[in-house]
Amino acid sequence: MNDSYFSAVAVLAGSAVGAFSSVATTWLTLSVQSRTERYTREIARKEHISGQFIDEASRLFTDALTHKLDDVSKLVNAYALVSKLRLFASPLVLSTAVEVIERIIELYEGPDKNIHEVLARGRIAQLDILRRFSEACRKDLGV
Secondary structure, eight states: OOHHHHHHHHHHHHHHHHHHHHHHHHHHHHHHHHHHHHHHHHHHHHHHHHHHHHHHHHHHHHHHHHOOOOOGGGGHHHHHHHHHHHHHOOHHHHHHHHHHHHHHHHHHHSOOOOHHHHHHTTOHHHHOTTHHHHHHHHHHHTO
């Protein structure tokens, strides 16, 4: 084989390897960026829906302390948020969300409470029905 052919093939092979390396590097970079973007969006969605659930559960909790459940439609938003959590949340987050809703329903069914009496009896822990949910969300988010 002629040395000039060998040199030409080596140059072409080197160019092909260089081009392939460039394409592979670009593809890998875009893949990692895409994966990172998806992960960031997923975390933001989890934070948003969990925050909405906390807001709604807090509103229902304060209402349940002083009122009876005269209109079941009050629970619709909370039920919808629990269903949204079912789409992506961990089993721990979901089970604690269900516990929160069950606790709120129990409060609605019980006698009306006076917040001052609860505070005077040192039962502040009874008021923190969202603690386990919040801790489960932090664990799920890796915070």
